[in-house]
Amino acid sequence: MQQNETKRAWLVLQDGSVYPGVSFGAEGTTVGETVFNTGMTGYQEVLTDPSYYGQIVTQTYPLIGNYGINNDDMESGRSWVKGYIVSEWCETPSNFRVAMDLDAFLKSQNVIAIAGIDTRALTKKLRESGVMNGAITTEYDESKKDALLEQIRAYTIADAVAAVSCTAPASFPKAEGSEGDYHVVLCDYGYKRNIVRSLQNRGCRVTVVPGHTSAEEILALRPDGIMLSNGPGDPAENTAIIAEIAKLLPSGVPIFGICLGHQLTALATGAATCKLKYGHRGSNQPVKDRDLDRTFITSQNHGYAVEGDSFDTNLGRISHVNANDGTVEGIRYERYNCFTVQFHPEASAGPKDTAYLFDEFIDRIKDAKGDR
Template identity: 45%
Template sequence: MLEDGRSFVGEAFGASGEAFGEAVFATGMTGYQETLTDPSYHRQIVVMTAPHIGNTGMNDDDNESEKIHVAGFVVRDPSRIASNWRAQRTLDEDLRAAGVVGISGVDTRALTRHLRERGAMRCGIGAASDDEGKLLERVRASPSMVGADLAPQVSTERPYVVAAGTGEPLFRVAALDLGMKRSIPASLAALGCEVHVLPARTGGDVLVGLAPDGVFLSNGPGDPATADHEVAAVRAVLDAGIPVFGICFGNQVLARALGFDTYKLAYGHRGLNQPVADAATGRIAVTSHNHGFAVRAPLEGVTETPYGRVEVSHVSLNDGVVEGLACLDVPAFSVQFHPEAAPGPHDAQDLFGRFRDLMAAYR
């Protein structure tokens, strides 16, 4: 049941019960396990546009966090079996074990077209035998994503360290966990970084006090307009001249620290097939996305900010949305997409190398 009153009937899939959240669609044809366990999907009901989901099952190695984070799951045609040499369980089994309510047999093409035309909106999954009017009331009473401060809800509670994959660490990185996927510190560790993962509410004095070679700002859920604490922490890092690299939610936090505004997209970018242009080189990368908010900044020219000149570095070729920022006078840059790209594509993986080179230059 969508908050505008449109409803779809299907069959129970996963756990039984009711679920409420923001209805969004993800266009990836693979990677449903990474999608389900991405903390950025906290409090969202995800509609998979690919019709056949679950054929490779679930395993213990591909999770991007310790649990499934989606509020609900909507698919067209769930696989009857898990057929993959790495599969340890079926998708349905993991959904039920996690208490995640799903629905199958839905015309996900029609649902996606509706969300594209009307925008992402609140929705609910419940028993078709219940009073539809009552379900609609509960949907409309559920919280909106606008104004939602969710990063602290999915962030690590205690700091921890991911050791450098090269043995002796070459760089020390302080990573602000705003809902970070596991593949991100793994990507940094592979380049020789010792990654200190810190809770979302970590203050700027702590970040600077670690004397890191660089500070990383992760992906995460919620409205960036609520991230005042994180913005203040990043400003302290910028004031100290420490290199900064942000992705997704981290891009929006850096943007706010620089003085830019953010806004909610109509239906967002979610999936593994989003084309992005690098303004400096003209190179086009197919990238992995998961964001419902974006940065408002001029696509051309240079903007003067309290931290010097800033320009838009990447632009979405689908709708012209800002997909990255580059600071020209302080060591900081960010992108709206996911260069770690678990499960793919890996066109933007070299951005981690750019961060490494920036840290080396400012050491």
């Protein structure tokens, strides 16, 4: 790495700590919630995951950008992160699919980034103190630090789903040669493209609808199944969406929720959510499936969780738990034709261990249609 170390950048956290480093990507000042991701690969998917809306992402893996950016691994049409922090970025990527390097991509997306700081020390701080607001700036002035800290401490993530959701429906055909012919409506709270691909490969035509689409409009599309996607922000703020999910649940149409969709469904049934100290973000989170009595490695990206004690067990059961901290990772509803998980079974770049949940969703669709 032969980066221009005269081009400086600074990370400033709300506790007043300052980390000097090297600037890459765009220049200027950006403020967001500082979090960390423990994945060793998949940085392009992280950068284009709408669930990171409003957040400055720290990669704990020390070298980022070594296989560049390609045209196939985008999880949405753009980058959503507020800023990007790495220990070292690679200027000379090597991959047969590479279209541009990380620096060029970040510049094209107007993402301000910083390298050359001790990401291990930063991650330790966020684990011990909890996620905190911060700013990356190429314009740092010690005499104006107090004004910047005031801006950092005032930052909040608001109207996140509305910011990332599509504004009009979009249709995707099933994959050529796939078995079955099912119609799934995907409610877009910030969906990742691999959710659509996972459904297409299982014989599903997919209609993506904006996150605030009403239950009546969704059911009027005559879906064989409904998916509730991942997305950013505090789930409890989405009161209108929660009310629409409550209307969908008694419909009998099979429903599968992922990440934010999992949290919103729990809220729709009277459970509560809470903010985690530093969240789960990475591709190495162990989750136990109680029904299978097996532990799987999962990809996750969330800062909130369903409070297990708040869930009404008359409605169903907690089906998955996090093997590290015991938090709720999945619910199978028995009163409704619905199941939800906190992690990402569609994970791209992986792991693929929990893709079996898409097969369960298809089986539920087949049962509802009388195809089995």
